[in-house]
Amino acid sequence: MITKTAWKNVWRNKIRSLVVIASVTVGIFAGVFAVGVMNGAIDQRIDEVIDNEVSHIQITHADFRANNDLACNIKDVSRIEESISGLEGVQAVSDRLFVVGMANTASKSTGVNIIGIDPEKEKEIFGLDKELEPRTGEYFGDPDREELAYIGVDLAKNLNIIRYEINDKVIGELKSAELPVEIISEIEKYSGERFDNERSFKKAMRSVLSDKNESEYGKLIMEKSQTFRERAKFTLTFVDSHNQQTGGVFRVGGLYNIPNSMFESTQVFVQDRILRRLIEFPENTAHQIVIRLKNVDDTRAMTRKLRNDFPGLEVLNWKQIQPDMAMMSDFAGVMYGFFMVIILAALAFGIVNTMLMVVLERIKELGMLTAIGMNKKKVFRMIMTESVFLSLTGGVSGMLVSWIIIKLTSTRGINFGSLQEGFEAMGFSSHIYPEIGVDFFLIVTVLIIITGILSSVYPALKALRLDPAEALRTE
Amino acid sequence: MKTLITLVLILYPLSFIKAQDASEIVKRANDKINGEESSYSEMKMTIIRPEWQRTLELKNWTKGTEYALSLITAPARDKGQSFLKRGSEMWNWNPTISRMIKLPPSMMSQGWMGSDYTNDDILKESSVVEDYTHEITGEDEIEGRLCYRIKMTAREDAPVIWGYQIRWIDKENYLFMKAELYDEDGYLVRTELGKNIKIMDGRLIPSVLELIPEDEEGYKTIVEIEEIKFNISIDDNFFSQQNLKRVR
Amino acid sequence: MKNYKMAWRNLWRNRRRTIITASSVLFAVFFALLMRSLQLGTYDSMYKNIIESYSGYIQVQDEEFWENKIVDNVFEDTEELRGDIIEDTNVEDVIPRFESFALASSGSRSKGVIVMGIDPQKEKLLSDVEDKLVKYRLTDEAISTIKSEDIPDYLVKNMDLFNGNSYSSDGSLQTDLGIKDKDVATLMPLFKKYAGVDNGYFSTGDNEVLVGDRLSQYLELVKGDTLILVGQAYHGHTAAGKYVIAGIVKIPNPDIENKIVYLPVDVCQNLYYANGMLTSMVVHLKDNNDDAIDNTMNRLASSLDSPYRVLGWKEMNETLVQQLDADNKSGIIMIGILYLVIAFGVFGTVLMMTAERRREFGVIIAIGMQKTKMAMVMVYEMLYIGLLGILAGVAIALPSIIYGYHHPIHFPSKFAKMWEDYGFEPVMAFQWIDKYFLSQSIVVAIIVLVAVIYPVVKIRKMKEVNALKA
Numbered sequence A: 001m002i003t004k005t006a007w008k009n010v011w012r013n014k015i016r017s018l019v020v021i022a023s024v025t026v027g028i029f030a031g032v033f034a035v036g037v038m039n040g041a042i043d044q045r046i047d048e049v050i051d052n053e054v055s056h057i058q059i060t061h062a063d064f065r066a067n068n069d070l071a072c073n074i075k076d077v078s079r080i081e082e083s084i085s086g087l088e089g090v091q092a093v094s095d096r097l098f099v100v101g102m103a104n105t106a107s108k109s110t111g112v113n114i115i116g117i118d119p120e121k122e123k124e125i126f127g128l129d130k131e132l133e134p135r136t137g138e139y140f141g142d143p144d145r146e147e148l149a150y151i152g153v154d155l156a157k158n159l160n161i162i163r164y165e166i167n168d169k170v171i172g173e174l175k176s177a178e179l180p181v182e183i184i185s186e187i188e189k190y191s192g193e194r195f196d197n198e199r200s201f202k203k204a205m206r207s208v209l210s211d212k213n214e215s216e217y218g219k220l221i222m223e224k225s226q227t228f229r230e231r232a233k234f235t236l237t238f239v240d241s242h243n244q245q246t247g248g249v250f251r252v253g254g255l256y257n258i259p260n261s262m263f264e265s266t267q268v269f270v271q272d273r274i275l276r277r278l279i280e281f282p283e284n285t286a287h288q289i290v291i292r293l294k295n296v297d298d299t300r301a302m303t304r305k306l307r308n309d310f311p312g313l314e315v316l317n318w319k320q321i322q323p324d325m326a327m328m329s330d331f332a333g334v335m336y337g338f339f340m341v342i343i344l345a346a347l348a349f350g351i352v353n354t355m356l357m358v359v360l361e362r363i364k365e366l367g368m369l370t371a372i373g374m375n376k377k378k379v380f381r382m383i384m385t386e387s388v389f390l391s392l393t394g395g396v397s398g399m400l401v402s403w404i405i406i407k408l409t410s411t412r413g414i415n416f417g418s419l420q421e422g423f424e425a426m427g428f429s430s431h432i433y434p435e436i437g438v439d440f441f442l443i444v445t446v447l448i449i450i451t452g453i454l455s456s457v458y459p460a461l462k463a464l465r466l467d468p469a470e471a472l473r474t475e
Numbered sequence B: 001m002k003t004l005i006t007l008v009l010i011l012y013p014l015s016f017i018k019a020q021d022a023s024e025i026v027k028r029a030n031d032k033i034n035g036e037e038s039s040y041s042e043m044k045m046t047i048i049r050p051e052w053q054r055t056l057e058l059k060n061w062t063k064g065t066e067y068a069l070s071l072i073t074a075p076a077r078d079k080g081q082s083f084l085k086r087g088s089e090m091w092n093w094n095p096t097i098s099r100m101i102k103l104p105p106s107m108m109s110q111g112w113m114g115s116d117y118t119n120d121d122i123l124k125e126s127s128v129v130e131d132y133t134h135e136i137t138g139e140d141e142i143e144g145r146l147c148y149r150i151k152m153t154a155r156e157d158a159p160v161i162w163g164y165q166i167r168w169i170d171k172e173n174y175l176f177m178k179a180e181l182y183d184e185d186g187y188l189v190r191t192e193l194g195k196n197i198k199i200m201d202g203r204l205i206p207s208v209l210e211l212i213p214e215d216e217e218g219y220k221t222i223v224e225i226e227e228i229k230f231n232i233s234i235d236d237n238f239f240s241q242q243n244l245k246r247v248r
Numbered sequence C: 001m002k003n004y005k006m007a008w009r010n011l012w013r014n015r016r017r018t019i020i021t022a023s024s025v026l027f028a029v030f031f032a033l034l035m036r037s038l039q040l041g042t043y044d045s046m047y048k049n050i051i052e053s054y055s056g057y058i059q060v061q062d063e064e065f066w067e068n069k070i071v072d073n074v075f076e077d078t079e080e081l082r083g084d085i086i087e088d089t090n091v092e093d094v095i096p097r098f099e100s101f102a103l104a105s106s107g108s109r110s111k112g113v114i115v116m117g118i119d120p121q122k123e124k125l126l127s128d129v130e131d132k133l134v135k136y137r138l139t140d141e142a143i144s145t146i147k148s149e150d151i152p153d154y155l156v157k158n159m160d161l162f163n164g165n166s167y168s169s170d171g172s173l174q175t176d177l178g179i180k181d182k183d184v185a186t187l188m189p190l191f192k193k194y195a196g197v198d199n200g201y202f203s204t205g206d207n208e209v210l211v212g213d214r215l216s217q218y219l220e221l222v223k224g225d226t227l228i229l230v231g232q233a234y235h236g237h238t239a240a241g242k243y244v245i246a247g248i249v250k251i252p253n254p255d256i257e258n259k260i261v262y263l264p265v266d267v268c269q270n271l272y273y274a275n276g277m278l279t280s281m282v283v284h285l286k287d288n289n290d291d292a293i294d295n296t297m298n299r300l301a302s303s304l305d306s307p308y309r310v311l312g313w314k315e316m317n318e319t320l321v322q323q324l325d326a327d328n329k330s331g332i333i334m335i336g337i338l339y340l341v342i343a344f345g346v347f348g349t350v351l352m353m354t355a356e357r358r359r360e361f362g363v364i365i366a367i368g369m370q371k372t373k374m375a376m377v378m379v380y381e382m383l384y385i386g387l388l389g390i391l392a393g394v395a396i397a398l399p400s401i402i403y404g405y406h407h408p409i410h411f412p413s414k415f416a417k418m419w420e421d422y423g424f425e426p427v428m429a430f431q432w433i434d435k436y437f438l439s440q441s442i443v444v445a446i447i448v449l450v451a452v453i454y455p456v457v458k459i460r461k462m463k464e465v466n467a468l469k470a
Helices: A002-010 A016-052 A077-085 A120-125 A154-157 A170-175 A180-188 A198-208 A211-225 A271-281 A296-309 A323-361 A363-371 A376-412 A417-425 A438-464 A468-472 B002-011 B014-033 B106-111 B119-123 B243-244 C002-014 C015-053 C078-085 C140-148 C155-162 C170-177 C183-195 C213-219 C265-271 C290-301 C318-356 C358-366 C371-406 C411-422 C437-461 C463-469
Strands: A059-060 A092-106 A109-117 A148-152 A162-165 A226-228 A231-237 A247-257 A266-273 A290-292 A313-317 B037-046 B051-062 B067-074 B083-085 B089-094 B101-104 B134-142 B147-156 B163-168 B176-182 B189-198 B202-214 B220-231 C058-062 C091-105 C110-118 C208-212 C228-232 C238-249 C259-264 C280-285 C308-312
Touching: A002 A016, A002 A148, A002 A376, A016 A376, A016 B202, A016 C318, A059 A296, A077 A092, A077 A247, A077 A290, A092 A120, A092 B106, A109 A271, A120 B119, A120 B202, A148 A154, A162 B189, A170 A180, A170 A211, A180 A198, A180 A211, A198 A211, A198 A271, A211 A266, A211 A438, A247 A271, A290 C140, A323 A363, A323 A376, A323 C015, A323 C318, A363 A376, A376 A438, A376 C170, A376 C371, A468 B220, A468 C170, A468 C371, B002 B189, B014 B134, B014 B147, B014 B163, B014 B202, B014 C213, B051 B134, B083 C155, B083 C265, B089 B243, B101 C091, B101 C228, B134 B163, B147 B176, B163 C002, B176 C170, B202 C371, C002 C015, C002 C371, C015 C371, C058 C265, C058 C290, C078 C091, C078 C280, C091 C213, C091 C265, C110 C213, C110 C228, C110 C265, C140 C155, C140 C183, C155 C170, C170 C183, C208 C228, C238 C259, C259 C265, C280 C290, C318 C358, C318 C437, C371 C437
Parallel strands: A109 A266, A148 A247, C110 C259, C208 C238
Antiparallel strands: A059 A290, A059 A313, A092 A109, A092 A231, A092 A290, A148 A266, A162 A226, A231 A247, B037 B051, B037 B220, B051 B067, B067 B083, B083 B089, B089 B101, B134 B147, B147 B163, B163 B176, B176 B189, B189 B202, B202 B220, C058 C280, C058 C308, C091 C110, C091 C228, C091 C280, C208 C259, C228 C238
16 A cells, blocks of 8 residues: 555656656666676676686696606596586696797797697687687698697797888888878888897887977887798797707797787797607696686686696696785775765765755645555655655666677677777786676666665655644645 | 718718718817716806906816716815716815715706806706717907807707707818807807817827807807817716715 | 845745755755775775885985996985984884895795894784684695585685685685684684694894795695795805794795795894895885875975985885776776766756746746846855755765764675785775765756756747737
8 A cells, every 4th residue: 555655645746756767877877887888898708718728627736836847747647627617517628748948049038938738629629729819820720730820929029939010011101001101201211121029029119209209109100110020930949848958940830919919928829749849748638628618707616626637636626726816806896886876875865855855845745644644654665665666666767778788798798999908917808798686786776776665765754754743734 | 081072072062961961070170078987177157247347277187978077276265165966966065064965956047157158058967969960160260270160959859948059160180170059049148269280198189168158238158278188097976975075 | 036045945935856966966966076085095905005005105315226236226224314214203113124125045945035134023013924824724635624514515625726725814814715604613623623723933133034925835844844045245245144044934926935035124124234225215104194194295305304215105106006097097997988978867857847847937927027036046045055955965975984984885705815815805885075075066056057058048939829828
């Protein structure tokens, strides 16, 4: 009975109620959508780390992670892999060799991690093959060509495999990119020149461009002037299982490009069998067993199960291997909560204001109701219910709108082009696919109801304190 | 001999024959340096940089291409340090701290003792004869000597980081007079020069070697051989860690 | 009567409506200020943490060093140089550093390491290495000994989970193992006894080093053992030295912890044959805010010539700057959304107000007041309300922010631990009063002014006859 009355009361002043409902709708929509975007961005980042760098779970020898010692390896790998792949929830399993060494070209050398993989099996677990930088070759084309390696763009730059050259083609491209004419003529001075590495290229650029121009166009010029020789040669040197120095000549099969530049400048992928031969490792031995699950939510449970199954080995999931990812996703959860609470608080004041007006307007009517004996508690409840209706109506429509829009954009994504650099620096893509879980909607609904209830307290109390006699006398 | 080769080159311009000759020429020149069974030498190494310069004095013992031991005899600061190479492994004895350390490859990426000699040079993993194909591309005069200009292109699967080398080999005595080392893209990375050709221990060799890296201005390393004895009698166990500490 | 006077009277004729409308503006300002303060404060403290614990805000180096960090690119640490820097009004002190690389060897094992020569006292202002000495280590032995004592069950399980971990503070040990407050007094002495690590800092000033925890474990060394460092010194000499391990430290960044060795700066200079030289000098400032830093940098850059180079934290922490920027932009977007919500609230209130007063307007215009004058009065009314709301909002925000500044929000312990592990202070801090106060207030003022448009338009289009019927 109170519910019906409350609902009717809400619609007595259409304009006012609509205004409040509209503002709640907008507020909830904006909040939920923003959370959807942030959530999507973070999920994407986490997916990228899992898909390209870490996968869901890794198993290593108990002492392996401390110093990547060759001797800390896992024996009997195929039996272990077989038992894991049979588990419910596991999508794919593979193993890898991991050797710390040096990569050398004629002019540079740097420390790297050399990872021996089975290129085909890896594709089931990792997506690095899809991160191939266009026009730099391919991901392990011909399996018979054992010397092919898959390295990161940043490593190629560090080893002077990527070089810089200014020629007519480059000038042409810069012209069509609408680089200012004066700058092009300055750069043309270097036409025909080749630069061994980034440092000498930058030096040359700085000598003809003003600081301001260099910071604005420098990156574009560098991008267009990059040259890369396919199948470039480099050597890898490392220590084998007998502590002897060994190594071999490899060629760059393709370059991969991912946001994580630490990873990109150190991880070199080669075929398992050539590495195994060079370090003189027996078959069925490996350093890492990598596991991809069907659903990321199974991670915790599966980690526990595998820990039980393989007590002598170290089983870690992506949150433990990359705790900063875990931190980000946990922290984000807190931030969303905070954000919604602040929005709801802002909305609450609007609702309080409205309810206050409602109460004060209906002084006479409320006074009459109390005079004829309506329970004060019922009056209180009625006002509270009105308030909850207002907020729920607005809230539900807001959530509906945001759900629709998120559904629409989640497949096509939103392009935050102008914020691209900032996003990419944080490791996020600038093309985001918003995403929201059902549990978030539930939490928001609960929060909305709470907001409605809390906002009505003050006005309802005011209503209760009315002296019926006085009220009846009011105009 | 010289006339015969010239005739052959003029009358039979077949690349096949040229290549064979080129390889032979390189082999002969290489045998002069690395063909000895063992050696003892005393040398001075001067490292030149734009801001400073330093000269080391060393004694070296080598046996084949597998074993080598070097002892630094001057200046005072570095005196007593010794290095041992066995196959692809390197050890270092440092009297200041009385310790023997096995050197990982990463330690030598900066150049041995601050010089322009890299890990690659010292471990001498590759062979100019085996790992390259050779072609005579002409003649030049270096230090007053007429030399073959030979282009050496690295073989596909050879363990060398160079793309190709151009070496000038003295026609008369098969001495490596000059070398230019290039990477695959054709960037010159290093130049090596042989100078002061002298007779030492009965052989004609360049007594001065200059190493000039291309990517830094004003960098150079000069090695001067003061004394050298070839084919000395020396045991394998001279090249041991214990001896590293004891050698004088 | 003058418009503004009438407007003022109008406001107070209907006090509650005025208060209600003004309060929606008040809360808008209050929330905006609070949220912005929290955002700015949190970013600030996070980034300040990173900058202050390593690079500092300004550094002086040899002009070649930044591009090519080799030991040959050191500069001379002269009285004159120090004097030139310290005499600047904003400079508190200079902190010397000597950084290079070496091979560290324990006899059985060796590894390439980063060597950092620091001033044992002054470095506390930066990376405070002394604070990071390891206090506890949960070795197998320690765990089994403690288990044999009378301890709560939850502890048994937790210790196994964290087997092998080291801790540099009581707090982080307690958090990881979930030691309840009531058990602290009984359990901590056990840990001190069985899991405690004998540790120390630089004391004699002679050949002492501090070693990263993971590095010490790899090299199988503890306090008191000998460590050898070999590398390339200044001008190509060989750097070689024997050192005693004075202490073991735990660094937030595990990638660095497994390859770092600290030396007193003069000992380090000796090792690299570079006495009296440094790789960098961190300038410790009195005032850290952006403008002060920029001004100080400009002054120093003009007074210090070649071969010195003055670098600012932005140059030295490029990735960080980009992250800051991205964070800031996303923060602005969040505030933007808040404003959207607020704007609707204000518009809504104004809408209701206008609707309610239709009759009133009708009457006034019917008895002869010009519409324009009426509209003007409305404008003034809104302006007053806006002003009242803003001033009141600021008035409430001020003490709240001041309180928040001195009492930052602490993270719950699980989060806190993770932040601390990364070297961050686990708090959400509030930013002190700054430019943002003005800019946020202006935005709200604009919202109010835009809101005025509706009633003004409504008035102009009003047909008095209809209004009277309301």
